[in-house]
Amino acid sequence: MTTPPQQQPPVPGQPAPGQPPQPPQAPLTAPGQAPAAPAKKGIKVPRLVISIVVLIVLAGVGWYLSRDDALNAKTGDCLHQKGANDLAIVKCDSSDANFKVLGRVEDKTESETNADDICxxxxxTTATYWEGKSGQKGTVLCLQAK
Structure with missing residues (x-):
């Protein structure tokens, strides 16, 4: 007669022989306590860094959109008249070039622009162009028609 093989007691945390493995259980919490939040993965970026990046991007966009404004014109630059009171910097060999900047005069009011001796x-000089805020000082461009 043969003796049946002896069964080993199950090891804690291991499934009994012939049973499928069990998924891990969440840790138990005391009654009235919320379960612990799972650990977050990834890099945390402080709000200050995000704010600084946004400001830099906005400043770059502002510069890009205003880079051809007449206020940025230097002596020797050429301008195209887009509207009654709107000039933009263009290349001097462009067919759109209407004026050449002969000089700039800073810190003048709009009424001082109309003085005959400003340029x-x-x-x-065949024309003058003033840019600034009404009632404040701005910049006068002394222009020659092309």
Whole structure:
């Protein structure tokens, strides 16, 4: 007669022989306590860094959109008249070039622009253009028609 094989007691945490493995159980919590939140993965980016990046991007967009404004014109640049009171910087060999900047005069009010001698040092001046806020000082461009 043969003796049946002896069964080993199950090892804690291991499934009994012939049974499928069980998925891991969530840790138990005391009554009235919320279960612990799972650990978050990934990089945490502070709000300050995000704010700084957004400001830099907005400043870059603002510069890009205003880079051809007449206020940025230097002596020797050429301008195209887009509207009654709207000039934009263009290449001097462009067919759109209407004026050449002969000089700039800073810190002048709009009424000072109309003075006959504001651009007197540039004899070839045929037009003046003032840009700034009404009632405040701005910049005068002394222009020669092309």
């Amino acid at each position: 007197a040092q540039w004899d070839a």
